[in-house]
Amino acid sequence: MIETRNRLTHARPLISFARRGHAKGHDHMSRKRRARVLIYQRDQSLLENAATVFECPLCGKRHGVRRPFFEGVEPTAFHKYWVALDRRPEIAAEIGILMSCAAMVEWYLHQLIAKLGVDHRDAFVIAGQFQSFSVRIDLLQRLAALRDDKNIDRQAVEIFIPKLRTSNSIRNKYAHAQYGTGPTENSIIIYPFSGDVRKKPESLTVTIDDVVEDVNFMKALCCELSDYVTHGTMPTP
Secondary structure (H helix, E strand, C coil): CCCEEECCCCCCCCEECCCCCCCCCCCCHHHHHHHHHHHHHHHHHHHCCCCCCEEEECCEEECCCCCCHHHHCCCCHHCCCCCCCCCHHHHHHHHHHHHHHCCCHHHHHEEEHHHCCHHHHHHHHHHHHHCCCHHHHHHHHHHHHCCCCHHHHHHHHHHHHHHHHHHHHHHHHHHHHHEEEEECCCEEECCCCCCCCCCCCCCCEEHHHHHHHHHHHHHHHHHHHHHHHHHHCCCCC
């Protein structure tokens, strides 16, 4: 059997010109295999233009050019219904880093409660009873207010509280948003809290630099929290 392979993506065999035991010249290719042949013959150069879009001959919709389109008979359900962040992978990666930092910030909150004199295990259980991170911050603020205003840990916690609220706002802006492709290749449109009927609809156009700025704030806060919890280093106001 003679086979032609897509050497660019190491896809499965695309064309089978002859099969043992069948008449020569007889067409044995299925409809889907024909479609794959057409895609290969017409769109082989598309791999060199990954930032472009093309009209899919299988579903008739326009898609971002992606390697998965050349690795199977047709786009899978996952890749067929792409989202805006698929077109901005650099921004998507930064948002992923931001979410990781937000998780670390939340992990430090019960440790701040413990620094105020609450047993560490009790602090973990108490903080875990509140699903909303903003409510946990309120709890931390009220516990700090019960301490003497000259208490060094109270002072540290009170410096952290506005930073924690800012980090929560940043996290929610990305976590509860819908996304659209921006006017340029390095921008994206964010629709914060698009599913919350209590919020006023709005849209923000941000660049990767804007996202990186938010990421850097979250990273710096994680470092400050770690230094304080581990070494007792006072945070900067």
